Amino acid sequence: MTTASKTLRAGVVGLGWAGQQHMDAYAKLPGVELVAIAGMEDGPRAELGEKYGVERRYSDWRDLVADGDLDVVSVAVPTFLHAPITVGALEAGIHVLSEKPIARTADEARTMVDAAHRAGRVLEVAFNHRRRGDIEALKAAIDDGQIGRPYHARAVWLRRAGIPALGSWFTNREMAGGGPLIDIGVHVLDYALHLFGEPQVTAVSAVTHSELGARGRGGAKSDKQHVGSAYEVEDLASMLLRLEGGGSIVLETSWAAYRPAGDEFGITLYGTEGGADLRVVDYAPAGELTIFTGEGEEVEDIAVTADAGRGHLAVVETFLEHVADEANWSHWDGSLALDRARVIDAAYESARRGAEVRLSPATTGLDDAGSTDTTSTETTEA
Ligand SMILES: NC(=O)c1ccc[n+]([C@@H]2O[C@H](COP(=O)([O-])OP(=O)(O)OC[C@H]3O[C@@H](n4cnc5c(N)ncnc54)[C@H](O)[C@@H]3O)[C@@H](O)[C@H]2O)c1
Known part of the structure; x- marks a missing residue:
């Protein structure tokens, strides 16, 4: 109905x-x-x-x-x-x-x-972000078999001086829950897992650093309201995700780091039949997307032209379509975003402990190296 x-x-x-x-x-x-x-x-x-x-x-x-x-x-x-x-x-x-x-x-x-x-x-x-035209074009290329089975990716969102505002709610742990990892890294996590076809994340090993924000550096020009917060969150995070089926993703994100100025996000994917690289600099509506195929000396690099996509407009439109589809309301319960939150939790836990954290299948919660949880299949090393 x-x-x-x-x-x-x-x-x-x-x-x-x-x-x-x-x-x-x-x-x-x-x-x-x-x-x-x-x-x-x-x-x-x-x-x-x-x-x-x-x-x-x-x-x-x-x-x-x-x-x-x-x-x-x-x-x-x-x-x-x-x-x-x-x-x-x-x-x-x-x-x-x-x-x-x-x-x-x-x-x-x-x-x-x-x-x-x-x-x-x-x-x-x-x-x-998964509703950007370039990400949708990359997803279509993967679904079309152009790169075969993706087995590894490096996905980033990096800023030189992009702390949303020093002293704002963003830098307050209690208000934000974390820094760039939970803020912009969650977008990268989402589009990377989406491009891989939603495999289960089985383990996470992460590091976080808080070097520039805590020294009062790396703040973006912003009119965000100050809540008088000290800098309480990371300003750079890096993690390795192990995926069900053997795939892997390295994800790196920063609000502030000494690197080329501006903002850059994207993903480099390696597959069994080809690869792909998407780079979006300074929020360009459409990024540079290239598909790499061919064999040996016969390389073929295909520049893909994508439109800007519809971003939030598409997100809201899909939400309204789901609201109009009463028979399926129970399917749209936020559980995909909950899965993203479990991975982010595991990353912060891993960084805190200095050890890999294993994720048991959805709904059973975080697991770690010392657990007796028999649903997990991977060994864990510090
Ligand atoms: N999807 C994206 O690309 C994207 C981009 C930016 C921000 N965000 C997310 O959107 C959210 C807001 O971010 P922002 O940058 O717009 O923040 P912001 O600080 O610019 O705005 C926050 C708003 O919340 C309002 N607010 C706070 N407490 C309130 C209360 N008790 N009652 C009513 N209103 C209240 C404030 O008045 C303000 O208007 C965050 O969760 C952020 O992660 C998403």
Whole structure:
């Protein structure tokens, strides 16, 4: 059964860049009307209310959730608020699209997934990078067999001086849950696993460093509100993921590091029949994508032209399609994002312990070298 004919009423909590992507999408897409926004900044709240013709404007998320008239809500606030707002909205019968990362920890994420099941509502998380045109083109090339079976990748998101703002909620452990690994690394983790075809991550070995932010360096120019936080999170992280079936991914991410200026993300993939390289510099709408094939001296490098993709617009559109598909609501419960959170948890745990952390199959939680968990199949070395 579908409820597609009804115009859905949407709310957005959060007035920053992320919240505005959701507002924009609701304003552009058919079958939905943006009717309420919430955020603490008076000026932006009034301006965005005017821009999108939204009269119901709240300073606190609780008032928006209690509004009583919403079908869907987007949660685009500091990460520590994702779980309480999501659970509150689900309990009020509202379908939720949360920004990434789903939450600060997998335990917190699990409360959100459980709430979605209890409420019988949709919970999704915005992984907009996998909806870029270049990532979609690379995924299509892989699905088409152009590189054979991918067995290793190096995936990065690196910034020279891109700490979202020194002293803001982003650098506060309690509010953010971590630094670049959980903030931008989670996008890289998502698109890398998506490109590999969603294999289970079986083990994670990670290191984190906090060298520049803690010295007051590496901050981006930003108007983000300061909460007076010390620099409490990492500014660089690197990890090796072991995948079910023998594949592997090396993932490196920094908010700040002495490297070429600007921002760069992408992935280099090695497959049994070919390889691929995607490099996106300074948020170019479409990155440089090359597929490598051929054999021996007969190399063939194919430059692939991709369009910009639709990012958040596609994410919100898919969310609304799932909300319209009532028979399948229970499929869209946030569990993919919970799996991402389990990997991020394992990475922080590995960095803290200085040892590889093994992940048991989904839902059984973190496992480590000393565990007696018999579901795990790999040995673990420090
Ligand atoms: N998907 C992406 O590409 C992407 C990009 C940037 C940020 N994000 C995510 O979006 C979220 C927000 O990031 P941002 O950069 O927009 O943050 P921001 O700091 O610019 O904005 C946060 C907003 O949350 C609001 N807020 C805080 N507490 C509130 C409360 N109690 N009630 C109502 N509103 C409240 C603030 O008033 C502000 O408007 C984060 O989870 C971040 O990880 C995602």
